[in-house]
Structure formats: structure tokens, C-alpha cells
Amino acid sequence: MKLRLKQRWARLRVWLRPPRTLKVTRIGRTYLVVTFGVGLGALNTGNNLLYLLLGLLLSMVVVSGVLSERCIRDISVRRVGTDAAFAAEPFAFRWAVSRKQGHAFALTFSEADSPLVGGGGVGYLPANVEHVVRADLTAPRRGPVRLTGVRVTTTWPLGLFAKTRVLPLEGLLLVYPRRAYACQEPGDAERGPAGDAGNPRRNDGSGDVTGLRELAEGEDARRIHWLKSASAGKLLRVEREREERRTWVLAVEPGLEGAALERRCEEVAALAHRLLEEGHEVGLNTTDQRLRSGAGSAQEKRILRALAWLGFEGLREEEEEAA
Amino acid sequence: MTRGTRLRLVLRDVASGCAFASMAVSGQLPLWTLGLFAFALVAALFGKRLFARRAKLTALLLLGVAAVLAVNVTSGALNLVVAACAFAGLISAHRLLSAPDPATDGQVHLSGLLMVAGGAALSGELVYGLFLVAFSVLSSVSMALGVVEAAVPEGEPIPVRAVLRPLGTGVTFAVAGAMAFFILFPRLNWNMTGPRAAPGLGPATAGFSNTVRLGGAGTIKDNPRIVLRATLSPDPGVDALGSYWVGRTYDIFDGMEWTNAGGVRREREPLLTLRPGGDNLIHQRVELLPAYGARTLIALETPSRLGNAVANGSTGSRRTSLQELAGGEARFLEAGVSYAYEAYSLPPGGSGDSFRKLPSEEQDALLALPEALDPRVAQTAARVLNGEREPLAAAQKLATWLQREHAYTLEQNGEREDPLADFLFDRKAGHCEHFATALTLMLRTQGIRARLATGFFGGERVNDGYVLRAGDAHAWTHVLVPERGFVTVDATPPAHRPSQGSRLLQRLLGLYEALESRWRNSVVDYSFRDQVDVARALVRPPKGAENTARSRLPPARAWGAALVAGMVVYAAWRLVTRLAGRPRPHAATRFVDAVEAMLVPARLVRGEGETLEDLDARLARERHPLALALAPVTRRYLEARFGGRPLRQGEADQLLRALQQSVAAHVKLEAQRARASEPRARAS
Incomplete structure (x- = not known):
């Protein structure tokens, strides 16, 4: 019986004092100062018009609280997420927002209790319509970011107060390392028998013809298609499939920690991006993982994921177990 | 954008x-x-x-x-x-x-x-x-x-x-x-600064000067601005009061303008008694608005006492003394944007003044004629009166003649050398000052004492009081009648005595004044006393309710109380039904609750979410002394809850009693062990 009473009391308290935070905006502070001044003036002079004005100012504060509460009540949020989040770079993040009844105005969304900086907003949210809110967020460093909830804030209706509510929503965001400028060259391409692209026999211009293009300065004159060049009146070279593709296996050396590890991850990410963009195949060696060489954006994502988890292996195991 | x-x-x-x-x-x-x-x-x-x-x-x-x-x-x-x-x-x-x-x-x-x-x-x-x-x-x-x-x-x-x-x-x-x-919100202060007044938009339109000059334009009669508000007691309760509100009188006419004989009579008085009054005085609470623009007090004819005057300025209000001047004029000593005061007046019928008690210069002036008065004035007066000597009857006879023979007009044809003769014999048209001057002087030519009075005529009902407009400014004649004092006789045609402004404009201003009056009473002058009245009205029937016809229906407060009571009963009923309708806990659940409560003194370490079955199994594994006592209880609970074998009558008590004894024995044993281990611990 006692327990039930306690539960009811707790429920009543929650109903009376919902978990909201209220912050006074800059204009709101001035508004409150003016209200205080009008109140003092009214009490001091007994001027009824000042009492009337004071009543209006105080009522607007109450109405502001009620309208903002109606605005952020009954909101549900679903994380749509992002395609790729890179550390220290703004990335597009999305939430799908809806509400069952009533209208909401001037809502801003951000991730609660996370290092992600930035937020998105929606001016008007009608009932029973799912609205996708886009935000440019920035993560300060790479690695997994545990998301616990979405913070919804509104300054509706007068912009005097910012009322905030946190909607609990668990999630994980993997932040890839920043693709900084790589100071070092990737080194010599892998020439071992690791796949066709690494086969030196395929670098002799014997691949299938994929097209012709004008010979650039400093390019190998042996690739000139003389017949076509003669008919076109300019030097054209033959482009062959895979003939220029090399294979690199990048490595994050074991034993790196802290800033050195971060720097190396960024460098490897930058190199991998550059090489893959040039059409090469790239693999990755880390202490715990070895990624086979591959090309294309999917391979880049694999490399970035592997780099992002470096140093957070314990958390990764937990996640995989949970999955 | x-x-x-x-x-x-x-x-x-x-x-x-x-x-x-x-x-x-x-x-x-x-x-x-x-x-x-x-x-x-x-x-x-x-x-x-x-x-x-x-x-x-x-x-x-x-x-x-x-x-x-x-x-x-x-x-x-x-x-x-x-x-x-x-x-x-x-x-x-x-x-x-x-x-x-x-x-x-x-x-x-x-x-x-x-x-x-x-x-x-x-x-x-x-x-x-x-x-x-x-x-x-x-x-x-x-x-x-x-x-x-x-x-x-x-x-x-x-x-x-x-x-x-x-x-x-x-x-x-x-x-x-x-x-x-x-x-x-309780008014914690008593508004010591008093009401404030602002001059408002537009210049003041009415006013009193020391002279009345004939020939001036009568444009003020078109002005619908409200200059005076008054509440009367006893309240006549009529829509159009049609009364004379006097400001001052004039007794010397020089052919062009009216002036007064004498100067200041009383310098500084908080309360002016102009003439003795009786029990039937009419009390007036008067407010002169910024549009009035003068310091002369106005009161219903004939004023007896004036006082309790307050001058309102932009910074607040202050009490002001009054000054009495010749011509029965009372003035505020201090200037303000608007004024408020109280006045008592005699009922209509005469001022009660005695000729002998009048100041000597005023006695002489009541028959004074301008030196260059046109002789036709006296001849005409004599012709019209035709031997009538009784002052009031003569005045009324002349007034009737003037109204019949002369037209009312506000248009003027400039300054004339003899405006009275021009009005009477040439133009035969003029406004109230011409009519009043003509009547006064014609009476004087026949040896009847008279003087010119100026002020306002009218009084338009707005809410509980009356208002006067600038256009209500008027002039009329006082005729001295033996035993009755000065009696008002007005020669101006009745239709032209009050304001002559646009009807629509007057109606609009009247509507505004009614709203303004409500605003003033309900907002600007709202006070702690009004709050008490509001509170009293909520708990007691309003004053005068007993005078109105009693309805057979209960009063509104009773309906309200019944509604609130009904809502409370409904809420209580909902609560009770919800409590009664909730599912009763299973008998086995109540049993296990009692078992759990009984185990508390044993201080068993419980894991999070550990059920009774889990606890029993753990205690058995650990060979805990309570395991033997708990095992039958747990088994019986599981049978009752899930095995379809409900607890028999008294069985739960029996099992609980056995468990309680075991727990008590265990607690006692633990306490003995603790006591036994304490000295050793100290020695070590």
C-alpha cells in the first residue's frame, strides 16, 4: 500500500513538474527587468494603469509557459541518422519528427549529453505529419559516440524563454576520422600477387581498351595511338582497363596512442581517400584487423569504419554482442 | 524579404x-x-x-x-x-x-x-x-x-x-x-498622489473672462467637447437635465461689454458659503475637465456652498483654496489641468438674496444703463410691457416678445458701434448674449433690477451622472424679485439654449464619454474599497437585491455552489470506481508479499529481481539455516499461484507462523553470534 502511494506521489510529481529545463533568453531577461520595474512602479504609485500593465506582462509569462509546454508535449522523434560523420567536419544529420495532436512551432533539435555540436530546427509541425529535420552537426573527435536522447527546445511563443525537453532515444554514431592532409606519401605500391591489380604483368599496357584521350604533358609516349592521332591531328593516347591501378596496403602501426594514433588515423583516412579516388585498390592493416585490398566507395567506408573503431575495441565487442 | x-x-x-x-x-x-x-x-x-x-x-x-x-x-x-x-x-x-x-x-x-x-x-x-x-x-x-x-x-x-x-x-x-x-491583486497602497490629469489633445474651449463683449463670434456653441461631469444627489434620474449651471454674473454694461462692480471679496477660503441653504440642498460632485480651461467654479443655480476643491495636475492632485470675487464668482486659487470639488445648490425658484444685503456697489449697478443707450430700447420695453410692473411677469413678457420677434443665429456681421440696437432694431438676430443683454437692459429701462448671468445650460445623462459640453455655454438674465431674490429668466429661444453642434458628433462623443466613465470607475479609480466590494459581492447578495422582485429560482451563487459540489462528487465517484474496478491481487500474491515482509528481519542479501523461487534455490545451495523453513512455503506458493491448488482457509497463516518462528530463531542465533564475536574482534 505504501509502495503504491509512493508510486502515485511520484507520478503526480512527474505530472506537476515534468522534466523540463527553462532558460531565459536575452530579450526575456530584459522583459523580466521591465516587468519588475513596472511592478515596483505600480506598488509605489498605486497607478492602476501600471497594475493593468503588470497584470498583462505577468499573464504573458504564464501564457508563454503554457503554450511552450503544449508545443513540446506529444512529440515523438526517430533518428534517421547520417550517411557519414567525419570528425571536426560538419555532417548532415536527420531526425524524423511527428506529433499526434496539436501544432508545434519553432522547435530546435540536438543530441542530448553528447559531444556533437549543432542542431536543426522546424518552424511549424502540424499533427500527424512526419517531418524530417536536417541539422549540420560536428563531432570533435573520431570514434563511437553513444547517443542517449534528443533534446527538443522551443522559444515559442514570444522568444522570452527557451523550454527544453529531452526525449530518451538510445543510439550509436560512429564518427570517422577527419580526412586531413597526408604529409607522407603512401609509399610503394604493393606488387605482390595480391589480386589482379597487383600483378605487374598487367601494367604493361596489355589490358582491354577503355577509350582514347589527349596525351597530357609528361605522359608515356608509348601509349600513343598513332593511327587515331594522325586522323585527329593531335596526339591521342590509349586508356586501358586496370593498367594504371595499383594496390596499396596502408597500416596503422601498433603501439600508437593518443594524439599520435589520431594523427595516423587521419593520415590513413586521407591517403585511402586519395588513392581510392584515383581508382587504386587499398587495404588496411591494424593491430587487430586486416582489411583485404579493394576499390570503390564501399572499401573506403570499410577502411573508415575500421579506423573509427581503433582504440574502442571493447565497446565494439559490446555492440556486436548486443546486435 | x-x-x-x-x-x-x-x-x-x-x-x-x-x-x-x-x-x-x-x-x-x-x-x-x-x-x-x-x-x-x-x-x-x-x-x-x-x-x-x-x-x-x-x-x-x-x-x-x-x-x-x-x-x-x-x-x-x-x-x-x-x-x-x-x-x-x-x-x-x-x-x-x-x-x-x-x-x-x-x-x-x-x-x-x-x-x-x-x-x-x-x-x-x-x-x-x-x-x-x-x-x-x-x-x-x-x-x-x-x-x-x-x-x-x-x-x-x-x-x-x-x-x-x-x-x-x-x-x-x-x-x-x-x-x-x-x-x-490587493492594492497595498492608498494612492497618496491622487488622480493625475493630462491636458489631452486640443486646446481648452470654454472659459470665463472678466468681461462679456457683445459681437463676438458664437462658434463655441458648435463645440461638442465635454467640459464638466457631475453627479447629483438626489439624483433627478432624467436623461436631459435642462438646468442652468452658473459661473458668474455681470452687472455693468457700457454699451459694448459687461463687467462687474467690485473686486475680491474673500481671499482664501477652503469652503465658500455664498448664501445660506436649507435642508433641501442639491449636492453636486463636480469635475471640470481639461477642455474647460478656466478657474471659475460652476454649480447648479443657485449655488449655496462650494468647497473640498482639488486641482489635478500631471504629477498628482493637491487641495486648493477658493477665492470669492464680485458677481458671485468662485475661483480656484491654484491652477491645475482639471479640478474636482463639491457644491450645494438651492432648488430652483430663486436665490433668496435680499436687495438690502447686497453690496452697495452691486445695488447701484443693478439699474445702471450705458450712457449712449439707444432711446428706442426703453420705448420698446415700455410698449411691450404695457404697464406691467411686476418684475418676474415683466421679464417673462419681454422674453416672450424677444423670442417671437428675433431670430437666433451664430453668424455675426462684425463689430458694431451699438450691438444692442443692431440686434433689437436692425438685424433682429443674435445669440444668447444678445438676447440676455437685451432683456436685462430693457428691464432696467423700466426700473426693474436685473443682471446678466453666464455659465452653461443643459446636462446630458451619462451612466450615473451628467455632462456638459463646451457648446452648452450660455448667458441668461437674473431678475431681482422681492422675497425671492434673483430669479432666472431666459430670453433665448428654448431650442437654441443647449449645444448647437452636430448631432452625430455629439452622440459619438456621448458614447465615448459613457465608455470613458466606465473605464474611469472600473480601472483608473479602482481601489482597495472596490476590491472589498467585489469580495463582498461574492459572498453576500448585492445591495438592493431585497428591493427587486424575488425570483422563485435559487440565486446564481447557489447554482454555482451546486455545480462545484456536483463536480467534486463526480470526481470522487470516478476515483472510487477506479479503485473498486482495479483487479484484486491474487491470494497467492498477497501471501508472497507477506512472506517477503517476514523475511526482512533476517537480513538476507537479495539480488536484483530475485524471485522467491530463486531465493529458495540459492539458500538451499548455500545450506542456509532458513532454507528448510522457506522450502515448503515456496513450494506451496508456486502451487497456489501456478499449479491450480489454491491455499486453504488458514493454511497461509499456519505457514507464515512456522516461517516467523524460524526467522525469529535465526535472528536470535545471529545476534548471539555477533555478541560472541565482538570481544574477540576487540582483542585482536
Whole structure:
């Protein structure tokens, strides 16, 4: 019986004092100062018009609280997420927002209790319509970011107060390392028998013809298609499939920690991006993982994921177990 | 700029204009500030933000304006409050002309708020209330649109219509809340400064001078502005009072203008008794408004006592003494924007003055004629009276003749050498001063004492009182009748005695006055006493309810109480039904609750979410002394809960008793062990 009473009391308290935070905006502070001044003036002079004005100012504060509460009540949020989040770079993040009844105005969304900086907003949210809110967020460093909830804030209706509510929503965001400028060259391409692209026999211009293009300065004159060049009146070279593709296996050396590890991850990410963009195949060696060489954006994502988890292996195991 | 943004800015600018107007209606702001603000507002409404590129440089202009206002204040030309209000208006004007951004918008709204507060300090007009509401609504909508606009991604339209609906509801509730606060918030002070008065817009129109010059234009008769409010006791209860309100009298006419014999009679009196009164005096609480523009007191004919006078200024009210002058004129000693006082008057029929008790110079003046009086005046009077010598009858005979033979007109044909002869014999048309002068002098030519009286005629019912307009200014004749004193005889045609202004305008002003009166009674003069009345009205029937016809239905309060009681009963019934309708816990569940409670003294370490079955299994594994006692209890619980074998009558008590004994024995044993282990621990 006692327990039930306690539960009811707790429920009543929650109903009376919902978990909201209220912050006074800059204009709101001035508004409150003016209200205080009008109140003092009214009490001091007994001027009824000042009492009337004071009543209006105080009522607007109450109405502001009620309208903002109606605005952020009954909101549900679903994380749509992002395609790729890179550390220290703004990335597009999305939430799908809806509400069952009533209208909401001037809502801003951000991730609660996370290092992600930035937020998105929606001016008007009608009932029973799912609205996708886009935000440019920035993560300060790479690695997994545990998301616990979405913070919804509104300054509706007068912009005097910012009322905030946190909607609990668990999630994980993997932040890839920043693709900084790589100071070092990737080194010599892998020439071992690791796949066709690494086969030196395929670098002799014997691949299938994929097209012709004008010979650039400093390019190998042996690739000139003389017949076509003669008919076109300019030097054209033959482009062959895979003939220029090399294979690199990048490595994050074991034993790196802290800033050195971060720097190396960024460098490897930058190199991998550059090489893959040039059409090469790239693999990755880390202490715990070895990624086979591959090309294309999917391979880049694999490399970035592997780099992002470096140093957070314990958390990764937990996640995989949970999955 | 999108459509929504433009609308928001227009609303912001108009709201600022309303806030400024709430100060301007007091009529106290310097004209140049009005001009500057009007220019800024018009430019802003046309989208011309002239200070957009040089906000800081143009802010220096404000410093210059502040310096000018400061000089005005120090020289005494301007009140400090008025100067502060004017400066707030000019700050707002500067912000209106600056580039619109969130900070500027906020400054415009806040300066508007300051202006509205300043307006409350300067004015108590009904128009102020209208501007206050207009400012609140427009400013709220503009601020809300600004908040939504900031959250709407660039390029998307602002949902103006969607915003207006919830905001309209919110503002309505805010206004209702403001009224509730206003009514219920206790007035902790007694308003020692008293009511304030603002000169209002437009110059004062009425007034009394020391002379009345014939031939002046009668334009005042067209003026519908209200100059006097009065409440009478006993209340005549008629819509049109049709009474004479006297200000002063004149007894010497030099052929062109009327003057008085004598000067100041009493210098400084808090209460003036002009003539003795009886028990049937008419009490008047009179308020002379800023449009009146003179210091002469007005009272119903014939005034007996005047006093309790207060002069209202822009800073408050103060008591003022009265001065009595010749011609029965009473004046306020101190100047004010408006005045309030009380007066007692004799009922109509005569002033009761005795000729012998009049000052000697006044006695002589009552028969004085101008030296160059046209002889035809006396001849005509004699012809019309035809031997009538009784003063009142003679006066009425002459008045009837004048009304019949002469027309009423407000048009004048310039200054005449002998305006009376011109009126009587040439033009045969004039206004009230011509009629009154003609009657007075014609009576005097026949040896009947008379004088000219000026004041107002009329009295239009507004709510519980009467008002007089500037157009009600009038002149008439006092005829001295033996035993009755001065009796009023009016030669002006009755239709032309009250105001001659436009009917529509008068009706509109009357409507405004009725609203203003309610505003004044309910808002401006609302006090702690009114709050007590409100509270009393809630718990007791209003005064006079017993006089009205009793209804067989219960009073509204009874309906209200019944409604509240009904709601309470309904809520209680809902609660009881909900409690009664909830599923009863299973008997086995109650049993296990009791077992758990019984195990508490044993201080068993329980894992999170560990059920009784788990606990029993763990205790058995650990060979705990209580395992033997707990095992049958647990088994029986599981059978009762899930095995379809409910507990028999008294079985639960039996099992619990056995468990309780085991627990008690275990607790006792543990305590003994603890006591036994304590000295060893100390020794080690």
C-alpha cells in the first residue's frame, strides 16, 4: 500500500513538474527587468494603469509557459541518422519528427549529453505529419559516440524563454576520422600477387581498351595511338582497363596512442581517400584487423569504419554482442 | 524579404506606433518629438530604413536629443517623466529606422513596453487602454512570427495563419489573466498622489473672462467637447437635465461689454458659503475637465456652498483654496489641468438674496444703463410691457416678445458701434448674449433690477451622472424679485439654449464619454474599497437585491455552489470506481508479499529481481539455516499461484507462523553470534 502511494506521489510529481529545463533568453531577461520595474512602479504609485500593465506582462509569462509546454508535449522523434560523420567536419544529420495532436512551432533539435555540436530546427509541425529535420552537426573527435536522447527546445511563443525537453532515444554514431592532409606519401605500391591489380604483368599496357584521350604533358609516349592521332591531328593516347591501378596496403602501426594514433588515423583516412579516388585498390592493416585490398566507395567506408573503431575495441565487442 | 517577414515588420512598427500613441494621448509630449516619431514610423512602414548603414553614427543624434531634453528639464520647461517618455519614443524611432535584425526587433518591442509604461504614468484616458491592448496584440504576433521565422529554414514560407490561431487564444487568455490580476491583486497602497490629469489633445474651449463683449463670434456653441461631469444627489434620474449651471454674473454694461462692480471679496477660503441653504440642498460632485480651461467654479443655480476643491495636475492632485470675487464668482486659487470639488445648490425658484444685503456697489449697478443707450430700447420695453410692473411677469413678457420677434443665429456681421440696437432694431438676430443683454437692459429701462448671468445650460445623462459640453455655454438674465431674490429668466429661444453642434458628433462623443466613465470607475479609480466590494459581492447578495422582485429560482451563487459540489462528487465517484474496478491481487500474491515482509528481519542479501523461487534455490545451495523453513512455503506458493491448488482457509497463516518462528530463531542465533564475536574482534 505504501509502495503504491509512493508510486502515485511520484507520478503526480512527474505530472506537476515534468522534466523540463527553462532558460531565459536575452530579450526575456530584459522583459523580466521591465516587468519588475513596472511592478515596483505600480506598488509605489498605486497607478492602476501600471497594475493593468503588470497584470498583462505577468499573464504573458504564464501564457508563454503554457503554450511552450503544449508545443513540446506529444512529440515523438526517430533518428534517421547520417550517411557519414567525419570528425571536426560538419555532417548532415536527420531526425524524423511527428506529433499526434496539436501544432508545434519553432522547435530546435540536438543530441542530448553528447559531444556533437549543432542542431536543426522546424518552424511549424502540424499533427500527424512526419517531418524530417536536417541539422549540420560536428563531432570533435573520431570514434563511437553513444547517443542517449534528443533534446527538443522551443522559444515559442514570444522568444522570452527557451523550454527544453529531452526525449530518451538510445543510439550509436560512429564518427570517422577527419580526412586531413597526408604529409607522407603512401609509399610503394604493393606488387605482390595480391589480386589482379597487383600483378605487374598487367601494367604493361596489355589490358582491354577503355577509350582514347589527349596525351597530357609528361605522359608515356608509348601509349600513343598513332593511327587515331594522325586522323585527329593531335596526339591521342590509349586508356586501358586496370593498367594504371595499383594496390596499396596502408597500416596503422601498433603501439600508437593518443594524439599520435589520431594523427595516423587521419593520415590513413586521407591517403585511402586519395588513392581510392584515383581508382587504386587499398587495404588496411591494424593491430587487430586486416582489411583485404579493394576499390570503390564501399572499401573506403570499410577502411573508415575500421579506423573509427581503433582504440574502442571493447565497446565494439559490446555492440556486436548486443546486435 | 518574404511576405511573412514584411508582415512581421509592419506589425512591429505599428505596435511601436500604438505604444507611442499611448503616451501622445496625454498631450504632454513636446510637438517636435511627435513629429520626429511620426516621420520615423511612416518611413519604416514604407520600408525606408534610413539609419540602416550608419546605426552608430546616427546614435549620436539620440545623444543630442537627450541633451535637448535634459536642458528642458533643468530649465523647468519639461517634466522629468515626460522627458523620459519622449526619449523612449525617440529611441524607438531610431530603432525603427535601423536595419531589422533580431536584436533591433527586441529593442523596438522593449522600447514599446517602456513607452506603454510611460503612457500609464502620463495618461488615464480610455484611449490609452485601447492602445495598450493594440500594442499587446500586435507586438505578440510580431514576436511570435519572429520566433517561428528564426526556426524556419531559409527559403521556406512562414506559416502565418497557423501561428495566429494558437497565439490569438494565448493573447485572449493573457488579457483575461491581466484583468483577473488587476481585480484580485490587493492594492497595498492608498494612492497618496491622487488622480493625475493630462491636458489631452486640443486646446481648452470654454472659459470665463472678466468681461462679456457683445459681437463676438458664437462658434463655441458648435463645440461638442465635454467640459464638466457631475453627479447629483438626489439624483433627478432624467436623461436631459435642462438646468442652468452658473459661473458668474455681470452687472455693468457700457454699451459694448459687461463687467462687474467690485473686486475680491474673500481671499482664501477652503469652503465658500455664498448664501445660506436649507435642508433641501442639491449636492453636486463636480469635475471640470481639461477642455474647460478656466478657474471659475460652476454649480447648479443657485449655488449655496462650494468647497473640498482639488486641482489635478500631471504629477498628482493637491487641495486648493477658493477665492470669492464680485458677481458671485468662485475661483480656484491654484491652477491645475482639471479640478474636482463639491457644491450645494438651492432648488430652483430663486436665490433668496435680499436687495438690502447686497453690496452697495452691486445695488447701484443693478439699474445702471450705458450712457449712449439707444432711446428706442426703453420705448420698446415700455410698449411691450404695457404697464406691467411686476418684475418676474415683466421679464417673462419681454422674453416672450424677444423670442417671437428675433431670430437666433451664430453668424455675426462684425463689430458694431451699438450691438444692442443692431440686434433689437436692425438685424433682429443674435445669440444668447444678445438676447440676455437685451432683456436685462430693457428691464432696467423700466426700473426693474436685473443682471446678466453666464455659465452653461443643459446636462446630458451619462451612466450615473451628467455632462456638459463646451457648446452648452450660455448667458441668461437674473431678475431681482422681492422675497425671492434673483430669479432666472431666459430670453433665448428654448431650442437654441443647449449645444448647437452636430448631432452625430455629439452622440459619438456621448458614447465615448459613457465608455470613458466606465473605464474611469472600473480601472483608473479602482481601489482597495472596490476590491472589498467585489469580495463582498461574492459572498453576500448585492445591495438592493431585497428591493427587486424575488425570483422563485435559487440565486446564481447557489447554482454555482451546486455545480462545484456536483463536480467534486463526480470526481470522487470516478476515483472510487477506479479503485473498486482495479483487479484484486491474487491470494497467492498477497501471501508472497507477506512472506517477503517476514523475511526482512533476517537480513538476507537479495539480488536484483530475485524471485522467491530463486531465493529458495540459492539458500538451499548455500545450506542456509532458513532454507528448510522457506522450502515448503515456496513450494506451496508456486502451487497456489501456478499449479491450480489454491491455499486453504488458514493454511497461509499456519505457514507464515512456522516461517516467523524460524526467522525469529535465526535472528536470535545471529545476534548471539555477533555478541560472541565482538570481544574477540576487540582483542585482536
